[in-house]
Amino acid sequence: MGYVKEERPTTISVEGTWNIGSYHYKGSKLMEEYVKGLKQKKLIGSFCPGCGKVIVPPRNLCGRCHRIMDRRKIVSNRGTITCFIVTPPMEKGKLKVLGMDPVETGLIKEGEVVIPVFVKFDGSDSNTDTILLNVDPKAVHIGMRVKVLWAKEPQGALSDFEGVEPV
Amino acid sequence: MIRRVAIVGYAQSHHQHNMQKTREDMVFEVCKEALHHAGILREELDTVITASTDFLDGRTISSVFLSMAVGAFLKDESKVEEDGTFALYYALMRILAGTHDVALVEAHTQGSTFNPHQVTFYTLDPLFDRQIGVLNDIAAAALQARMYMNRYSVSEEHLAMAAVKNITNAAENPCAHRKMPDVSVEEVMSSKVFYDPIRELMMSPISDGACALILASEERAKEITDKPVWIEGVGSCQDAYLRDRNIQNLDSLQMAARTAYKMAGVKEPFSELDVAEVSEKFAHEELMIYEALGLCQEGQGKNLIERGTTRRDGEMPVNPSGGALGADPVCATGLIRVIEAAKQIRGEAGGYQVPDVRRALAHGQFGICAQKNAIFILGGNGS
Ligand SMILES: [Zn+2]
Numbered sequence: 395m396g397y398v399k400e401e402r403p404t405t406i407s408v409e410g411t412w413n414i415g416s417y418h419y420k421g422s423k424l425m426e427e428y429v430k431g432l433k434q435k436k437l438i439g440s441f442c443p444g445c446g447k448v449i450v451p452p453r454n455l456c457g458r459c460h461r462i463m464d465r466r467k468i469v470s471n472r473g474t475i476t477c478f479i480v481t482p483p484m485e486k487g488k489l490k491v492l493g494m495d496p497v498e499t500g501l502i503k504e505g506e507v508v509i510p511v512f513v514k515f516d517g518s519d520s521n522t523d524t525i526l527l528n529v530d531p532k533a534v535h536i537g538m539r540v541k542v543l544w545a546k547e548p549q550g551a552l553s554d555f556e557g558v559e560p561v
Numbered sequence: 562m563i564r565r566v567a568i569v570g571y572a573q574s575h576h577q578h579n580m581q582k583t584r585e586d587m588v589f590e591v592c593k594e595a596l597h598h599a600g601i602l603r604e605e606l607d608t609v610i611t612a613s614t615d616f617l618d619g620r621t622i623s624s625v626f627l628s629m630a631v632g633a634f635l636k637d638e639s640k641v642e643e644d645g646t647f648a649l650y651y652a653l654m655r656i657l658a659g660t661h662d663v664a665l666v667e668a669h670t671q672g673s674t675f676n677p678h679q680v681t682f683y684t685l686d687p688l689f690d691r692q693i694g695v696l697n698d699i700a701a702a703a704l705q706a707r708m709y710m711n712r713y714s715v716s717e718e719h720l721a722m723a724a725v726k727n728i729t730n731a732a733e734n735p736c737a738h739r740k741m742p743d744v745s746v747e748e749v750m751s752s753k754v755f756y757d758p759i760r761e762l763m764m765s766p767i768s769d770g771a772c773a774l775i776l777a778s779e780e781r782a783k784e785i786t787d788k789p790v791w792i793e794g795v796g797s798c799q800d801a802y803l804r805d806r807n808i809q810n811l812d813s814l815q816m817a818a819r820t821a822y823k824m825a826g827v828k829e830p831f832s833e834l835d836v837a838e839v840s841e842k843f844a845h846e847e848l849m850i851y852e853a854l855g856l857c858q859e860g861q862g863k864n865l866i867e868r869g870t871t872r873r874d875g876e877m878p879v880n881p882s883g884g885a886l887g888a889d890p891v892c893a894t895g896l897i898r899v900i901e902a903a904k905q906i907r908g909e910a911g912g913y914q915v916p917d918v919r920r921a922l923a924h925g926q927f928g929i930c931a932q933k934n935a936i937f938i939l940g941g942n943g944s
Contacts, residue, residue: 404581412619419687449805451689457801477708477808479700479756490694510695510756512704520804523696536711552692 424452427466433550437542439518441465447519471542472561473515473522480531481508494553501556507531513540513558528559562824566656567782567789568939569775570599571900576738576770576888579673584618587771588669589630595665595773596632599785606775607661609633611640612648612668613892616680631667631773644668644840645772645896646925646935650797652776662778669771670891677767677891684929686802699764701803701929703756706845708809710758713860717758720844721749722866724763724886727847730873731883733912736897738768738888749844763844763886770890772897790903793920794825794938803929811846814853814926814934821922822855825938830855830922834938836905836915837879838898839924841886846931850924851879854936873913881905881913895925899937906941 424440428451431438440452444459448467456463481489483505486497496502509531512521526534527543540558548554572594574580574587582590596603609631615623624631624640631638641648645668652664670677681698685691709715725744732742741748744762752761775785782789798820800806800813818830827833837854841847848862856877857865865871871879880887882901885894902921904910923937 402581405583410619417687421688425688447805451804453805457805477704477711479703479707481756482754508695510700510704512708521806521808522804523690523693525695536708552689 422454424454428452429550429552429554431468432552432554433548435471435542435544435548437469437471437515439467439469439520441467448517449520450515450518450522467517469518470516473513473518473540473558475526475534475536475538475540476512476514476521477536478509478511478526478534480534481510483507501527509534511558524555525557526559527557562657562792564657564659565779565791566653567777567779567791568899568903569777569782569785569789570595570601571772571774571903572598573736573772573893573897573900574770575736576768576890578738578766578768580671580769584669584671584674585627585630587671587769588627588667591771591773592631592665592667595775599775601663601775601785603632605663606632606636606665607663608637608639608652608655609665609667610638610648610652610655611666612643612645612896613640613670614642614680616683617670617672617675617677617891619674632665637661643892643927643933644925644935645893646899646923646937647797647927649774649776649896649899649937650795650935653792653795656776656778662781664776665773666776666896667771667773668893668896670893671769672767672889672891673769681929686804690803698929699759700756702843702845703759705808705930706758706843709845709849712809713863715845715848715863717750718746719848719863719866720758720763721746723841723847724749724844726866726872727841727880727884727886728762730881730913731887734882734887736888737883738766738770739883739886759843765842765885765889765894768888768890770888770893770897772893772900774896774900774903788907789942790906791940792937793940794821794823794827795936796820796824797933797935799933802932806930806932808930810859811849811853811931811934814850814924814931814936815855817934817936818854821936821938825940827920827938831857831877833920834877834922835918835920836881836902837877837922837924838882838901839880839884840895840898840926841880841884842889842926842931844886847879847884854922854924873915878915881910881915895923895935898925899923899939902937902939906939
């Protein structure tokens, strides 16, 4: 029994992974529009003509109205924090933001905390999750005004939107 | 309801961390015991419904390996994903349809097989939230807690008090996982921070466990037992995904409860319910659940915990068994609440029995920030 990992009185523990390969999730073209918007430092949301709600990042369907959200709206890149958390101090290899280790890339220093937040951008009705940067963790509060922190040279990728920072 | 349906037997495991039983043996034992508790044979079952998730079981179509254990050999069988209360819902509908009379409902998870918190990451939107990478179920719960606490001036002490109530209740329950009879508010508040304000003792533990119950039509229930526990009302409701949802209230739970109350003829839940067993995966959810169930006004959940109203000896006991903070074998947790509520009605709750329970509520949930909820109103012969 080469696979037996540990012997116990009544059961054995057999290690097994479930590597069923990569998935190819079908994304809406909306995401393409969204990242193109990011390249121009614009936040594009989907607008529902039924209930008037604006969702950022855009989503194709409105559950309330059960219809396609076929219109777009550019919302402000300023918004309000609706809730936040402060993580314990970061270590290398603990978190992946946009597929990258923020400690390794230098976005966050080792030992610093990360502040995931929900932001309601002016003109939107959704919880946009991102991280709050360039702030004293003690000063963070619900209702805090923030703006998008754009990458220096936007590439037309999700990473163009690095996070938000206080206004 | 077009047909009366009752719970006539049940069993659950001694939930624990890393149980020394295989999944099949654990499930077999609770099913065998539930049949014994009802005093019926496997041959008398018309249908078997189970609940689990393939990710937590670590295999696809995860019920195929369990048909022997659950007593479904050469019988009608089906499985639902997620919480056991949804399996109960399904079994109830099969009996209401008139096609079956006796059902066994089973639910289980062995959290030690694969970390359930790791699985919840894969419930997030793969195109955006997963790529951003900052969210998981605990982080989302912390965001929800923060939002709720800020809106209604709820303190971390209130969360700790809710945790202490449930964890000390669990100490009386032989099936519960956490055994901390002397836990204090200070101990909860100094336990490890996962995502502020969520601390270890404000989260449900990762448990291995299973449960099973037997459901029967009125005619069969009366033949099987003198103490049937009737299903008087049911309701279920699902909220939108995180991004487009008000997470500071449990709207879908409120709607599920209203549906169930209407069916059961409950107008004043606080005075008409004798006990409630709810699936609070995090301490702040317990306060939010009080409000969604209409046990108090919006934002007043903290008052019930401050005044001790929901203690086992309080006016409206909630989770005398210890709730999900006492044990959380994920997919079984809601169905365990139904069993605990039924035990209270039948006077079988031993050291944590609430006196004179005639009508009880049980709650199951699934999804990030309790996106999906189911409610059962149960009554005894006297209700
Ligand atoms: Zn709409």
